[in-house]
Amino acid sequence: xxxxxxxxxxxxxxxxxxxxxxxxxxxxxxxxxxxxxxxxxxxxxxxxxxxxxxxxxxxxxxxxxxxxxxxxxxxxxxxxxxxxxxxxxxxxxxxxxxxxxxxxxxxxxxxxxxxxxxxxxxxxxxxxxxxxxxxxxxxxxxxxx
Ligand code: THU
Numbered sequence: 781x782x783x784x785x786x787x788x789x790x791x792x793x794x795x796x797x798x799x800x801x802x803x804x805x806x807x808x809x810x811x812x813x814x815x816x817x818x819x820x821x822x823x824x825x826x827x828x829x830x831x832x833x834x835x836x837x838x839x840x841x842x843x844x845x846x847x848x849x850x851x852x853x854x855x856x857x858x859x860x861x862x863x864x865x866x867x868x869x870x871x872x873x874x875x876x877x878x879x880x881x882x883x884x885x886x887x888x889x890x891x892x893x894x895x896x897x898x899x900x901x902x903x904x905x906x907x908x909x910x911x912x913x914x915x916x917x918x919x920x921x922x923x924x925x
Contacts, residue, residue, distance in 0.1 A: 783824035784862045786893050786905060796901045798826055799867035802843065806830040815843035815868040819851045819888075822860040827851040843868075844880040848887045859889050867897040873904060881911045886918070 785791050795818060803816030810833045819827040829847025833840045844866055851861060864884070868874035873896045876884065884894070890909035897903045909915070 783822060784820045784893075786863065786895075792895060792903060793901070795820070795863065795865040795895055796867060796897050796903070798828070799865045799897060802828040802830045802847070803867055803869065804830075806843070807832045809833060810835070810837060810840075813868060813870055815866065815870075815874060817843040817847035817864060817866045819847050819856075819864045820862050821851065821856050822862060825854075825856070827854060827856065842877060842880050844876050845883050848883055852887055858887060861888050861892050863893040863895060864888065865895040865897065867899075869899060871899075873898045873902075876911065878912070882916070884908050884911060885915050 798818040799816040801816065802818055803814045806814035806816060808814050808831050815831040817829045827847050827850040829843045829850055831840065831843045832846060844864060847864060866874040866876060875896060885908060888908050892908045894906045894908060894911060895903050
């Protein structure tokens with residue numbers, strides 16, 4: 781069962797609303813830049829994340845990683861994660877930062893879609909496998925035995 785169709789305007793619009801729902805619970809008193817993310821799994825379940833800042837600025841957690849950790853601790857299988865949407869109240873698109881891209885490579889399947897929205901709901905669609913050149917992943921590590 782596929783619960784998200786990347787070619788469906790309706791599914792994309794719903795994902796945008798879900799990201800904005802997550803954005804509304806952002807904790808961003810320092811930057812005032814709210815970010816929301818939502819992962820949809822093969823069962824149709826949704827896993828939300830928002831950015832969570834800290835007075836010790838470097839401890840800030842991005843919305844995408846919050847959503848990925850949310851899916852992970854709810855025991856969603858890697859291959860069952862179909863899409864991650866990201867929306868922000870930035871002036872530009874909600875491009876995922878480098879740290880989030882590396883975590884995407886670890887926790888999401890390479891085919892998983894990434895839908896990056898701007899404030900108006902316009903979007904770009906990538907897949908995890910396209911999100912950085914020369915991906916470093918577990919397959920690069922030496923055997924442990
Ligand atoms: N932020 C995210 O949530 N995701 C990203 O990929 C980039 C940045 C957040 C972190 C911080 O709370 C705010 O945006 C400004 O950098």
